[in-house]
Amino acid sequence: MTYDKHRIVHIRGVDHPESIGVGPRGEAYTTGTGCQVYRLDLESNAAEQFASTAERCLGQVVDADGNLYTAHCGGGNVLKITPDGAVSEYASGPGGAKMACPNYPAFDRHGAMYLSDSGDWSGTVNGFIRKIPPGGGEAEPWYPENVDTPNAIALDEAEEHLYFVETFGSSIARIRVEADGSAGGFERVLHMPRHIPDGIALDTEGRLWIACHRPDAIYVFDLRTKRLELFCEDWTGEELRGPTDVSFAGLNRDIMLAASLDNLVVHRFDDTGVTGLALNHPRLG
DSSP: OOOOOGGGEEEOSSSOOOOOOOOOTTEEEEOOOSSEEEEEETTTTTTEEEESSSSSSOOEEEEEEEOEEEEEETEEEEEETTTTEEEEEEEGGGGOOOSOEEEEEEEOSSSSSEEEEEETTSSSBBBEEEEEEOOEEEEEESSSBBBEEEEEEEEOSOEEEEEETTTTTEEEEEEEOOTSOOEEEEEEEEEEOOOOOEEEEEEETTTEEEEETTEEEEEETTTTTTOEEEEEOOTTTTSSEEEEEEEEEOOOOOOEEEETTTSSSSEEEEEOOOOOOOOOOOOOO
């Protein structure tokens, strides 16, 4: 199922995008290293900046009303950005303190937000998986132990597991979500030696799509068969360079997008035959 890198479409006009957020109608968003917040037009393959933030943002998620929630890594908090570009704080760390590096949020169906906090990127295992109540507030540690540079996160369809990338651990891990919403056991489901995984997404067949910042590649991992396959790679870095996130956009969730921290484009993959798992877009009032 290897995808021809020459078929990749480049959506330009973005500043080293880190991640992709997808809204309830399949609309897509990304952020730039210069604190820009962009809306992507998938009809014209163009980007429009509609907001800016005080510090750089990483991952984002969207609610049912089209509000964007971004992990404001430089500010140590989570921001809410309305469709017209108004910015406000949605969540802080415990006691109102800053978090070390809020990285990637995801909603469950009840409106609670899970959030990776990557720690200080020193090589010491000091990251957290946090949880924020519906409507915002303080991001308390959800899993009681530190984890290794947690990056992108994703809930499975049944919300039985929270999957996340351990970037410096070159691994994909998951934590069981108990019936009462508390954190269960930790399990490492895939180790990728000599790779720097960054972004993940789930498809409707229960497979994990993994964007690797190094080498320049996207993989797909079947959670049932434990088979890892290469989807697309580019050792030249010309067509696919440093993908740091992957997501499924469009009305039918059949347009794959990959952010590129190393480039000035978002990569677009059409006609893959893959449909992404529908994300949770709660109405938060």
